[in-house]
Amino acid sequence: MSQSPLQVSRKKRLSRTASSIEPSGIRRFFDLASTMDDCISLGVGEPDFVTPWNVREACMTSLEQGYTSYTANAGMIELRSAIARYMLDRFQVTYDPDQEVLVTVGASEAIDLAVRATIDPGDEVLIATPSFVSYQPLVTLAGAEPIPVVTDADTKFKITKERLEAAITDRSRAIMLSFPNNPTGAVMNQEELQAVADVAEAYDLLVFSDEIYAELNYDATHTAFSALEKMHDRTVLISGFSKAFAMTGWRLGFVCAPADITQAMLKIHQYSLMCAPTQAQHGALEALQNGQDTVTKMVSSYRARRNYTVHALNEAGLTCHLPGGSFYAFPSVEATGMDDETFAEKLLIEEKVAVVPGSVFGEGGVGHVRCSYATSMDALQTAMGRLDTFVNRHKK
Amino acid sequence: MTKDKEVELIRILEHNGRIESDVLAKMLDESEEDVKKTIQKLEDDHVILSYAAVVDWSKIQSEESIAAMIDVKVTPQRDVGFDEVAARIQRFPEVSALYLMSGTYDLSVVVEGQTMAGVASFVSNKLSTLETVLSTTTHFRMKKYKHDGVVFNQDEKDRRMVVSP
Numbered sequence: 001m002s003q004s005p006l007q008v009s010r011k012k013r014l015s016r017t018a019s020s021i022e023p024s025g026i027r028r029f030f031d032l033a034s035t036m037d038d039c040i041s042l043g044v045g046e047p048d049f050v051t052p053w054n055v056r057e058a059c060m061t062s063l064e065q066g067y068t069s070y071t072a073n074a075g076m077i078e079l080r081s082a083i084a085r086y087m088l089d090r091f092q093v094t095y096d097p098d099q100e101v102l103v104t105v106g107a108s109e110a111i112d113l114a115v116r117a118t119i120d121p122g123d124e125v126l127i128a129t130p131s132f133v134s135y136q137p138l139v140t141l142a143g144a145e146p147i148p149v150v151t152d153a154d155t156k157f158k159i160t161k162e163r164l165e166a167a168i169t170d171r172s173r174a175i176m177l178s179f180p181n182n183p184t185g186a187v188m189n190q191e192e193l194q195a196v197a198d199v200a201e202a203y204d205l206l207v208f209s210d211e212i213y214a215e216l217n218y219d220a221t222h223t224a225f226s227a228l229e230k231m232h233d234r235t236v237l238i239s240g241f242s243k244a245f246a247m248t249g250w251r252l253g254f255v256c257a258p259a260d261i262t263q264a265m266l267k268i269h270q271y272s273l274m275c276a277p278t279q280a281q282h283g284a285l286e287a288l289q290n291g292q293d294t295v296t297k298m299v300s301s302y303r304a305r306r307n308y309t310v311h312a313l314n315e316a317g318l319t320c321h322l323p324g325g326s327f328y329a330f331p332s333v334e335a336t337g338m339d340d341e342t343f344a345e346k347l348l349i350e351e352k353v354a355v356v357p358g359s360v361f362g363e364g365g366v367g368h369v370r371c372s373y374a375t376s377m378d379a380l381q382t383a384m385g386r387l388d389t390f391v392n393r394h395k396k
Numbered sequence: 397m398t399k400d401k402e403v404e405l406i407r408i409l410e411h412n413g414r415i416e417s418d419v420l421a422k423m424l425d426e427s428e429e430d431v432k433k434t435i436q437k438l439e440d441d442h443v444i445l446s447y448a449a450v451v452d453w454s455k456i457q458s459e460e461s462i463a464a465m466i467d468v469k470v471t472p473q474r475d476v477g478f479d480e481v482a483a484r485i486q487r488f489p490e491v492s493a494l495y496l497m498s499g500t501y502d503l504s505v506v507v508e509g510q511t512m513a514g515v516a517s518f519v520s521n522k523l524s525t526l527e528t529v530l531s532t533t534t535h536f537r538m539k540k541y542k543h544d545g546v547v548f549n550q551d552e553k554d555r556r557m558v559v560s561p
């Protein structure tokens with residue numbers, strides 16, 4: 001059979017940018033863990049609560065009432081006003097709902113928009129790592145250079161001024177950070193954040209502050225980055241409903257930023273997404289208006305599980321700092337002499353407990369694993385029992 | 397242990413009375429000894445009265461019982477109000493719960509028995525004959541959907557993917 005001329009002359013069909021980014025390292029673990037029936041997963045990056053009933057109900061009511069059309073590109077003004085009020089009440093930061101608030105398809109979209117609206121090809125974005133898996137690829141997709149700023153156990157996974165300054169060049173344009181942090185659970189207090197703010201001010205950098213875990217702060221109240229002196233005008237504050245209100249599947253987030261940046265983000269958003277899902281916006285409005293009690297209950301339930309998990313991990317011989325927020329513990333696996341990938345893989349195969357190797361979250365995560373404690377106490381106890389057995393068996 | 401922690405301890409036990417003290421200690425970030433001491437104190441002070449399982453008896457056919465909620469109107473008595481009649485009613489072993497209510501009646505009595513006839517006879521022979529009882533209205537319970545915050549016949553599986561970012 002002769003080859004068709006079409007096949008011979010076939011052109012490349014994937015862009016250089018798409019080819020240049022790696023699929024998330026989490027994928028491999030997902031594939032492996034999904035094949036196991038009775039595996040206990042500490043690998044889940046979302047709340048184990050179902051969305052509060054009042055929020056689900058508000059969404060159903062909006063459907064019943066026929067709210068099935070688009071909303072304003074930036075999101076319903078009622079929701080933007082509620083977001084502005086919430087940010088003021090909870091975190092003492094002021095935003096104009098009309099010009100400075102944008103409702104997005106998850107914090108995920110907000111991160112993408114923030115980068116695309118402010119960063120040019122060739123610019124450098126300093127990213128505190130380990131951190132959420134999307135930051136580096138999204139910076140790459142914008143044609144810019146992600147520059148990791150490593151945090152580690154020695155600094156309790158907080159960024160320091162020294163490390164930040166060491167990474168700055170004259171192409172640096174922005175700092176990306178997220179506290180409370182995924183995967184480390186680290187929290188930075190006002191003073192520690194101020195050190196970052198000083199650097200931003202000194203080198204004229206923007207700050208993308210992903211504060212999606214702000215509510216899940218167990219020992220202190222959260223400091224919004226834009227609440228720091230002079231930082232309101234430099235900060236793109238990213239947040240969303242996924243974690244605090246257990247609404248991951250709704251795909252709803254928001255961003256609060258100075259008007260010029262918000263409006264630039266809105267331009268991209270209006271062409272790529274049009275608007276965030278209308279039903280989800282109705283649910284989110286209810287969450288902000290009547291959800292704080294439920295958040296408080298969820299927070300105290302996470303706190304107890306955090307305490308349990310951290311004690312149990314340390315007892316099993318995996319050193320673990322006390323994470324101040326989010327719902328992850330981030331122990332070192334050094335005691336077993338394994339690297340984090342091997343540890344996670346062996347633990348899954350031998351004991352059927354899924355954790356995520358820290359290195360998928362960036363350099364600073366090497367030698368650690370992320371254990372999500374957003375799972376039932378029963379499951380946690382069984383998992384910690386198995387972990388203990390595993391560590392004892394493999395102790396160096 | 398701080399008051400806040402004590403309340404948290406009570407809340408945890410209210411949902412799971414079987415949780416072991418070493419686990420509780422870790423959850424509360426307290427020593428096991430302190431946890432045990434606090435529980436002992438709460439029991440001594442009758443804050444914690446008992447530890448019971450929430451049972452779905454409908455799954456055990458031979459043991460399924462009948463329950464009725466009875467609205468009772470009574471004449472309150474001088475000085476003791478409703479407490480004296482309540483004290484008499486609560487002693488009957490058939491009575492599983494008893495509350496003083498606001499509204500159109502005074503006491504809400506939950507009665508459990510083996511048969512409908514048994515419950516009916518309790519109402520007519522024992523409850524209505526009490527001196528201060530003016531009237532009773534009996535409602536038989538048909539099915540339990542939710543009890544003490546626990547949903548019966550719940551099938552809420554964890555629908556999350558096993559690993560996610």
Ligand SMILES: Cc1ncc(COP(=O)(O)O)c(C=O)c1O
Nearest residue numbers: 106107108132182240242253561
């Ligand atoms: C730090 C961080 N930012 C953003 C996201 C994405 O959130 P959303 O569901 O709002 O897109 C996650 C989700 O895991 C996260 O951990």
